[in-house]
Amino acid sequence: MDASLAEDVFLDLTEAQVIAEVQKSKRSKLIVEEYISGTELRITVVGGKVVGAYIRNPPNVVGDGVHTIAELVDLKNKKFETFIYPKRIHLEQEAEGHLAKSGKKTSDIPRDGEKVTLWHYRNNRHGAEFETATHLLNDSLKQVVISASQAIGLPVTGIDIVISDDENTPGSFILEINERPNFSQHVFPDLGASAGMLPFDSIIDLYFPKSTFNKFNNAMFDYKPVLNTMQSGAMDSVALPVIRDDFQHFRINFRSELVAEAVALKLRRSGAFIIVKPQTAGAEYVLDVLFSPRSLMFLQSDRKIIKELAPELEKVISWPSPDLVKATFTSEARGQWARIDPLSELPLSF
Structure with a gap:
């Protein structure tokens, strides 16, 4: 409790x-x-919506006909020892007792391909394995957990539920509702590439409704390069751009990493603020772009290339007029030239 x-x-x-x-x-x-025995799930509910789910399977090893159960546990533990949140299986006394119920000992050598369940605990602490299940939930089960979260008034909850496999106790049963749910399992290596970042995006959208996920004129930035640079001693302060109403923000998906990088290069040179990161679901790549009016002026010279590589981006941008671009840069260029050589009156053209 x-x-x-x-x-x-x-x-x-x-x-x-x-x-x-x-x-x-x-x-x-x-x-x-x-x-109650059955299939156990952790379902995450954010703002009255189901945003993620995974099945919690008990810790197990698969035999190879060579190693003992204890050795297979050690091999499996080494596979995960490099992760920040390590999943380690401990062969405690309870595991020995569970194996004994099926007539096994940790010194036994399982057959090749034989799956041996070590015990029935299904949490990360005991070495459980997780299987993504968001796409498997039906509307009825979703409504059960949504109603549960609303009943206790928590906007972000992790609900543990078991779907009974006993015909004498059919149905789904809530084990507990977590007010401080751990989200690491949603991106744990067991889940593979299909596990997205939806729970995290949903939480940010709930508390910051004008976030970039909702395509408002705000922006996100990659803080790690800034943090690394500051820790290196190369700088002691960083000024982020002040985002005004005349900034334009877009999020564009690409199927090709090569095209995404090519477009990103052009945008960087123009002074646009961007983040390029591969999506976890599918083969798409995302360009999250924030344009200032000035960056769009610089990008004018690459507009033809942008249209060829990313026609959907070129269409939605509100481009500044060519006359405004010419007048702005001509004025600035004359000012720079005057500071260098006040006596010169050479005409400039663009």
């Missing part, structure tokens, strides 16, 4: 085990619930 990461949570206990755990527990409050 007062912890996280499945601390002091015990599953599928006998009556005697329940009594034993209650007697030795040092906590002031405990919850005893009916155990």
Whole structure:
């Protein structure tokens, strides 16, 4: 009742085990619930909408006919030891007991391709595996978790739910509602390229409704290069551009990384503020572009190339008139020349 990461949570206990755990527990409050087996999911709800879901599978290893169960666990742990949030399987006493129920020991060598479930805990702390499931949810299940989040009035929730596989207890059952849900599993390597960033985008959109995701005239910037540069000692302050109403913001998708990079190069040279990053879903690449009026003036010379590479971008830009561009740069050029040589009256043309 007062912890996280499945601390002091015990599953599928006998009556005697329940009594034993209650007697030795040092906590002031405990919850005893009916155990229902089935498919367990974490579903994230943001602002009354389901924005992400994944199935939580119990930790397991797959035999190769050579290594023991204990050795397979070590090999699997090494695979994930480089990640910031490591998923490690610990062969504790409970795992030994779970294996014993199926007549196995950690010293056994499973057959090639044989899947061995180590225990029934399905959280990251115990080495669970996650399988993306957002696309598998039906409208009925979505409404269950949306109603649950609205019932307790939390705008951002992570709801744990189990879909029973017991014909005596059919249906879906809410295990708990997390007011501080962990989002790392939504992008954990197990989920692969299909796991998008929708939960994170949705949270930002909820609290900052004028964010770039909604295509308002705001902007985002890549803070890491700025942070790295400041930490290097090369600078001690950074001035970000003040975004005015005459700035233009667009987000354009490309199927080709090569085309996206080519367009990005032209935009950078013009002084536009951009972020280029590959999408996690599919093969698309995104250009998130913020144009100042001045950057569009510089981009005029590459307008023909932009039209060929990104016709959809060229069409939506509100281009400054050629006369305004010419007048602006002519005026500035004359001013620069006058400061260099006040006596010169050479005509300039563009």
